[in-house]
Structure formats: structure tokens, C-alpha cells
Amino acid sequence: MQKSPADTVPADTSGDIMPDWLPALLGGERAALARAITAVENETDEARVVLHGIRGRLGRALVVGFTGAPGAGKSTLVSAYVAELRQRSLTVGVVAVDPSSPLTGGAILGDRIRMTRHSGDPGVFVRSLASRGHLGGLSRTAARVIDVFDAAGRDVVVVETVGTGQSEVEIAEIADVRVVVNAPGLGDDVQAIKAGILEIADILVVNKADLPFAERAARQLAAMAARKNGQAIPVLQTSATAGKGVADLADTIAAIGRRKRPDPRARTRRLLQNLALDRLRKGLAALPDAELDGLADAVLAGDLDIDTALHRLIALLRP
Amino acid sequence: MQKSPADTVPADTSGDIMPDWLPALLGGERAALARAITAVENETDEARVVLHGIRGRLGRALVVGFTGAPGAGKSTLVSAYVAELRQRSLTVGVVAVDPSSPLTGGAILGDRIRMTRHSGDPGVFVRSLASRGHLGGLSRTAARVIDVFDAAGRDVVVVETVGTGQSEVEIAEIADVRVVVNAPGLGDDVQAIKAGILEIADILVVNKADLPFAERAARQLAAMAARKNGQAIPVLQTSATAGKGVADLADTIAAIGRRKRPDPRARTRRLLQNLALDRLRKGLAALPDAELDGLADAVLAGDLDIDTALHRLIALLRP
Numbered sequence: 001m002q003k004s005p006a007d008t009v010p011a012d013t014s015g016d017i018m019p020d021w022l023p024a025l026l027g028g029e030r031a032a033l034a035r036a037i038t039a040v041e042n043e044t045d046e047a048r049v050v051l052h053g054i055r056g057r058l059g060r061a062l063v064v065g066f067t068g069a070p071g072a073g074k075s076t077l078v079s080a081y082v083a084e085l086r087q088r089s090l091t092v093g094v095v096a097v098d099p100s101s102p103l104t105g106g107a108i109l110g111d112r113i114r115m116t117r118h119s120g121d122p123g124v125f126v127r128s129l130a131s132r133g134h135l136g137g138l139s140r141t142a143a144r145v146i147d148v149f150d151a152a153g154r155d156v157v158v159v160e161t162v163g164t165g166q167s168e169v170e171i172a173e174i175a176d177v178r179v180v181v182n183a184p185g186l187g188d189d190v191q192a193i194k195a196g197i198l199e200i201a202d203i204l205v206v207n208k209a210d211l212p213f214a215e216r217a218a219r220q221l222a223a224m225a226a227r228k229n230g231q232a233i234p235v236l237q238t239s240a241t242a243g244k245g246v247a248d249l250a251d252t253i254a255a256i257g258r259r260k261r262p263d264p265r266a267r268t269r270r271l272l273q274n275l276a277l278d279r280l281r282k283g284l285a286a287l288p289d290a291e292l293d294g295l296a297d298a299v300l301a302g303d304l305d306i307d308t309a310l311h312r313l314i315a316l317l318r319p
Numbered sequence: 320m321q322k323s324p325a326d327t328v329p330a331d332t333s334g335d336i337m338p339d340w341l342p343a344l345l346g347g348e349r350a351a352l353a354r355a356i357t358a359v360e361n362e363t364d365e366a367r368v369v370l371h372g373i374r375g376r377l378g379r380a381l382v383v384g385f386t387g388a389p390g391a392g393k394s395t396l397v398s399a400y401v402a403e404l405r406q407r408s409l410t411v412g413v414v415a416v417d418p419s420s421p422l423t424g425g426a427i428l429g430d431r432i433r434m435t436r437h438s439g440d441p442g443v444f445v446r447s448l449a450s451r452g453h454l455g456g457l458s459r460t461a462a463r464v465i466d467v468f469d470a471a472g473r474d475v476v477v478v479e480t481v482g483t484g485q486s487e488v489e490i491a492e493i494a495d496v497r498v499v500v501n502a503p504g505l506g507d508d509v510q511a512i513k514a515g516i517l518e519i520a521d522i523l524v525v526n527k528a529d530l531p532f533a534e535r536a537a538r539q540l541a542a543m544a545a546r547k548n549g550q551a552i553p554v555l556q557t558s559a560t561a562g563k564g565v566a567d568l569a570d571t572i573a574a575i576g577r578r579k580r581p582d583p584r585a586r587t588r589r590l591l592q593n594l595a596l597d598r599l600r601k602g603l604a605a606l607p608d609a610e611l612d613g614l615a616d617a618v619l620a621g622d623l624d625i626d627t628a629l630h631r632l633i634a635l636l637r638p
Contacts, residue, residue: 055621140625147619268615273603275625276632280599284592296587302374306459306594313595314636 019046022053028091028153030122036152037127040144051144054151058264061093061150062257065159065175072183073207077240077249078160079117084250085156086123093149094126095142097161097171125154139171143271146174150264170274173200174267177256179249183208184217201233202256205249209237283317291316341372347410347472349441355471356446359463370463373470377583380412380469381576384478384494391502392526396559396568397479398436403569404475405442412468413445414461416480416490444473458490462590465493469583489593492519493586496575498568502527503536520552521575524568528556602636610635 024032039046066081068074075096082092118124129141142159149157161171172178180201206218214237222235234252238245295313298304304312343351358365385400387393394415401411437443448460461478468476480490491497499520525537533556541554553571557564614632617623623631 052621055619058619264619265612265615268618269611272611272614272618272625272628272632276629277600277603279629280633281596284596292588292591293584295591296584299587299591300374300377300583302371306591309591310595310598313591314599317595317599317633318637 019049019053022049025050025053025148025152026057030125033093033125033148033152036148037145040148041127041129041141047144050148054147057151058147059150059262061146061154061157062177062253062262063146063150063157063159063175063267064253064257065161065172065178066181067161067169067172067178068181068205068207069183072181073240074160074181077181077205077207077238077246078158080238080240080243080246081250081253082118082124082158084246086118086121088250090155091123091153092125093146093152093154093157094124095145095149095157095159096126096128097138097142097159125149139174139271139274142171143174143267146267147264150262169200170278173274174270176260176262176267177202177253179203179205179253181205181207182217182221184211184213202260203249203252204233204235206235206237207240209245210239210242280317284313287313287316341368344369344372344467344471345376349444352444352467352471355467356464359467360446360448360460366463369467373466376470377466378469378581380465380473380476381496381572381581382465382469382476382478382494382586383572383576384480384491384497385500386480386488386491386497387500387524387526388502391500392559393479393500396500396524396526396557396565397477399557399559399562399565400569400572401437401443401477403565405437405440407569409474410442410472411444412465412471412473412476413443414464414468414476414478415445415447416457416461416478444468458493458590458593461490462493462586465586466583469581488519489597492593493589495579495581495586496521496572498522498524498572500524500526501536501540503530503532521579522568522571523552523554525554525556526559528564529558529561599636603632606632606635 021032021035025036035046036050038044039050064081066074066078078094082094085092118126127145129138129145146157146159159171159175161169172180178200180203182205184206204221206214206221208214209218218235218237222233234256236245236249236252238249240246292313295304295309299306299309340351340354344355354365355369357363358369385393385397397413401413404411437445446464448457448464465476465478478490478494480488491499497519499522501524503525523540525533525540527533528537537554537556541552553575555564555568555571557568559565611632614623614628618625618628
């Protein structure tokens with residue numbers, strides 16, 4: 001990661017006709033960025049022009065995913081992390097996939113540090129994505145907005161998801177570096193980290209580290225992470241409201257980013273695999289009862305072995 | 320559910336040659352049951368004869384799945400539930416899918432009530448299934464052992480799984496009635512119930528109800544369950560070691576069993592859907608890098624839209 005060369009507009013080498021605002025997008029201009037994101041979010045005709053225009057210009061931005069249980073102080077931590085990046089003169093794009101996120105000023109009175117503190121800073125661009133009740137749609141849109149930020153020269157793209165559903169885990173999984181945020185005592189409310197989220201973590205954070213039992217939560221997370229992955233995952237303690245531990249977090253993210261590298265190809269692979277599995281899962285659930293009953297009856301009657309039944313079941317899903 | 324007519328051997332109407340011990344299996348004889356389960360577990364040639372011989376004889380046994388976090392006292396609760404069923408003169412088969420389960424005398428010193436208390440009772444037959452490191456294999460084997468118990472006239476088949484992985488959730492999902500067991504304070508150890516498990520629950524149990532905060536845990540579970548399913552799921556409190564609440568649990572299971580009915584066809588449908596999704600998930604993860612990179616690159620270059628890429632990706636999974 002280095003300072004964005006926002007004043008250097010890459011030459012158009014695509015040979016295609018580009019609308020006049022596309023160089024402005026690639027130059028990182030705010031109005032063009034807003035327009036491009038709106039286009040890809042709404043899948044307008046202009047979206048195709050945008051996606052075409054940004055091709056070949058990806059791979060500079062480090063994409064950092066933040067997810068975790070509600071109540072872990074994730075949004076406040078993201079805001080503090082963004083402030084730290086700005087201190088380091090890095091430009092930031094934020095994709096917030098959380099309807100209750102205070103990032104967009106939506107909710108939760110009393111948060112002392114809110115994303116609105118960055119609202120006057122052109123180096124920070126926040127876009128909140130509304131859930132459309134369509135799982136694949138949301139991670140697809142998030143991936144495209146990430147790419148637009150990347151092409152527009154943002155040094156870091158932060159993706160914030162609430163982390164309680166499969167959809168949110170899949171979106172966070174797209175990121176180059178994934179941070180899972182927890183807080184002491186949340187487990188008591190049956191809101192603890194789910195195993196599926198833990199498995200995608202590159203960094204585990206115990207936020208609200210000023211609360212009792214933070215050390216214990218950190219030890220437990222470290223034990224779980226070591227057990228699950230066979231290798232050590234960093235477990236950091238932060239207190240986002242007090243700004244404690246945030247510089248360490250930024251350093252750790254940057255170090256992992258240097259090792260893993262921004263990788264739009266790997267991000268796109270994961271997106272495609274997640275979308276495909278989602279489509280197949282829905283397809284299996286939506287198969288006609290008659291087909292499923294027929295296969296089940298044939299298996300029960302001994303007329304069909306299970307492998308043949310599976311073969312036929314999967315064949316029914318063909319596009 | 321009614322008392323097993325263990326002395327009534329159904330006539331063979333299949334027209335096939337049956338080994339002489341198959342009538343003994345259908346009559347519920349213990350040695351034949353052990354032999355049949357071993358056959359289906361090891362997928363020997365005899366397994367085909369067994370599965371053939373039991374066809375058309377399924378649907379009498381109520382299959383009850385128990386799953387939940389380690390430490391919830393699930394095995395002790397299962398043992399107490401089995402004792403309650405025996406009090407009611409019902410015969411039981413137990414399929415234990417938990418390598419650390421004390422049901423088979425494997426572990427955990429100090430458990431006061433263990434399955435071994437049923438070891439002299441011909442009305443209880445326990446079979447522990449070892450994980451073979453093959454997810455689909457385990458739920459397939461569990462389903463077949465369930466069917467053998469059913470055909471052999473067991474009134475109730477209890478399936479116990481540890482409930483921390485996708486595999487275990489899928490096995491519990493096969494059951495007609497699914498019980499999810501939790502205990503107060505487990506959340507503190509980041510071991511709380513996962514959302515995926517909660518979604519399959521017909522009954523939620525807070526075991527160890529003599530511990531502090533049991534009421535609170537029950538209230539929280541009730542709130543989560545109501546929120547997730549749009550309808551009320553019974554939340555019961557038990558203390559398995561003291562035998563408290565176990566009769567209530569048996570009554571509630573029986574009531575739900577009368578409503579949902581033992582349904583081997585529905586169990587087989589769920590088995591097939593789970594196995595198919597598992598196969599597709601593994602297929603997606605195992606696709607050659609070159610294929611995935613090619614699709615990702617084409618999407619990034621704007622040569623392929625995502626829907627077409629998904630179509631091709633899914634086509635690569637063709638069996």
C-alpha cells in the first residue's frame with residue numbers, strides 16, 4: 001500500500017469509447033466515483049460501461065473485510081481504523097453491508113465516534129449497500145463496488161458486514177484480509193462468533209478490551225483459532241472508543257496484506273464459487289416435490305442406490 | 320408410537336431370497352440387528368441384502384435427533400430420555416455420532432448417569448458411528464442404521480450428534496423431530512449454539528437448569544427461536560443428572576412426533592439433498608485452478624458477465 005496517485009490518470013488502453021467522466025473515475029474524482037457506484041449498484045446500462053472501463057486497472061487496493069457479532073463495536077472500530085489509515089495518508093473506500101450500521105448515520109444513538117466524522121474528508125468515501133433480500137445479489141454488488149473503488153485508486157477498501165448470516169460471511173470472505181471482531185461477554189447473549197466466521201479469519205479482534213474478561217476472551221479465541229486452522233491467527237485487543245490498539249491493528253492488517261497481496265483474481269474466484277454454491281443450494285431447495293419424492297421412494301424401495309439417486313438429483317439442477 | 324410387536328415377524332413379501340437371519344432382524348432379535356448394522360456400516364455385500372430385505376418395512380419408528388454444543392450435557396440427557404422411554408415400555412435404538420460421547424464408554428470421567436446403565440437392557444441398542452473423515456459417508460451411514468433400527472421394530476431411534484460441524488447438523492436434520500440442547504453459560508466460552516443449528520430445531524432444551532442464569536438462557540433462546548422461524552418453538556428446561564424435566568421432554572417429543580409423523584420418505588429426501596449439496600460444495604472447492612482462474616480473468620476483463628461465468632462454473636461440476 002502506498003499513497004494514491006490520485007492526480008495521475010492512467011491512459012485508456014482499452015480501445016473502447018469511454019464516456020468523458022470515466023477518466024475522472026480512474027483519477028479518483030469523487031463525483032465520478034459516486035456515479036459509477038450508483039450505476040453498478042443499480043445495474044444500469046452505465047454499469048457495463050463502468051465495468052468495461054475499469055478492466056485491467058484492478059489489483060492495487062488492499063481489500064479488508066470486517067465482520068463479527070452485533071454489539072462487538074465493529075462499526076466504531078472500522079471508523080477508528082479508517083482514521084488511522086488517514087493518519088498514514090492512505091485513501092479509503094468503505095462498503096458497509098449492515099442495515100443497522102452507524103456508518104451511514106442510520107442508527108444507534110450515543111456512539112461517540114461515528115463514521116460521520118469522516119464526512120468532510122475527500123479521502124474517505126462510504127457507500128452503504130441495502131440488502132435486497134437476495135443473497136447472491138448483495139455479494140455480487142459488493143464485489144463490483146470494491147472493484148470500482150480499486151480502479152479509482154483507493155489505497156484500502158474496507159468491507160463491513162454484520163456477520164450473522166451466510167450472506168455476510170460470504171461477502172467478508174471475498175476480501176484479501178479478513179478481520180473478525182468480537183467483544184467480551186457477548187457469548188453470554190448467545191451471540192458469540194460462529195465457527196463459520198472464525199474459519200475465514202486472518203485476524204481476530206477482541207474489541208471493548210477495557211471490559212472485564214477481555215483477556216480471557218482473547219485466550220479462548222486464540223485457542224479456538226489455533227485448534228481450527230493448525231496455525232496461529234493473530235488475536236488483538238482493541239478499545240475503539242479510546243483508540244487503543246488501533247495502530248497495532250492497522251500494522252497487522254498491512255503486514256498480512258504484504259504477504260497475501262491484493263488479488264482481484266482470487267477475490268473473483270471466491271465470489272464465483274460462493275455465488276455458484278448459493279445458486280445450487282437454492283436450486284436443491286426449489287426442486288419439485290414430485291421429483292424429490294420419486295427419488296426418495298426409489299431409494300427406499302431398493303430400486304436405486306444412493307449414488308445413482310444423487311447423480312440424478314444433481315442432473316436436475318442443470319442450468 | 321406403541322409397544323414394539325417384537326414377537327411378530329412380518330411375512331416376506333419381496334419375492335427375493337432372504338438369508339435365514341433376516342426374519343430374525345425384522346423380528347428385532349439383537350444378534351441379527353448387530354449383524355445388519357455392521358453390514359450397512361461397513362458397506363459389505365451383505366448390506367445390499369439387508370437394505371433390500373427391509374424395504375417396505377419402514378415408517379414405524381419415530382426418529383429423534385439430539386444435537387448441541389459440547390458441554391451441554393447432551394449425552395447425559397439422551398441417556399435420561401432413553402430411561403424415560405423404557406419406563407414407558409418403548410424400545411430404543413441409539414445412533415451416536417460423537418467420537419467423544421460417553422455413550423460408548425469412551426470418555427469423560429465422573430458422569431454419574433451414563434449409557435452403560437442401559438447395557439443390560441435388550442430394549443436399548445446403542446451403536447456408535449466413527450467419523451471416517453468423510454462427511455457424506457457419515458450421514459449416509461447414519462441414515463441406513465436408522466432404517467435398520469426402524470425395520471427391526473424399535474419404537475424410537477435416537478440420533479445423537481455433537482453439533483459443532485456442518486456434518487453433524489446435517490445428520491440431525493434427517494431426524495423426524497430435532498432437539499437442540501444448550502446449557503447456561505456456555506456462550507461465555509464462545510461455544511454457543513450456532514444459527515444453523517437453531518434453524519433446524521423442533522425443540523430447544525436448556526439443560527443443567529439448576530445452574531444460574533438458566534431462566535435467562537431459556538428466555539434468550541425463546542426470543543431467538545421466535546425471531547428466526549416466525550413461530551414458537553418449545554423451549555424446555557431440564558436437569559438430566561437430577562432427572563428433572565425429562566418426562567416433559569419425552570411428552571413434547573411425542574406430541575411433535577404425532578404431528579409430524581415418522582416419515583422415512585422425508586428423511587430420505589433430506590438425506591439426498593444434503594448429500595447432493597455436500598458433493599457440489601466439494602466439487603466447487605476441487606475444481607482445477609486453471610478453470611477457476613480462467614473464469615475469474617474473463618469476468619475481470621469484461622469478456623464474461625457473471626451469470627454466464629456461473630453457468631459455466633456449474634456446468635464444470637457435471638458428474
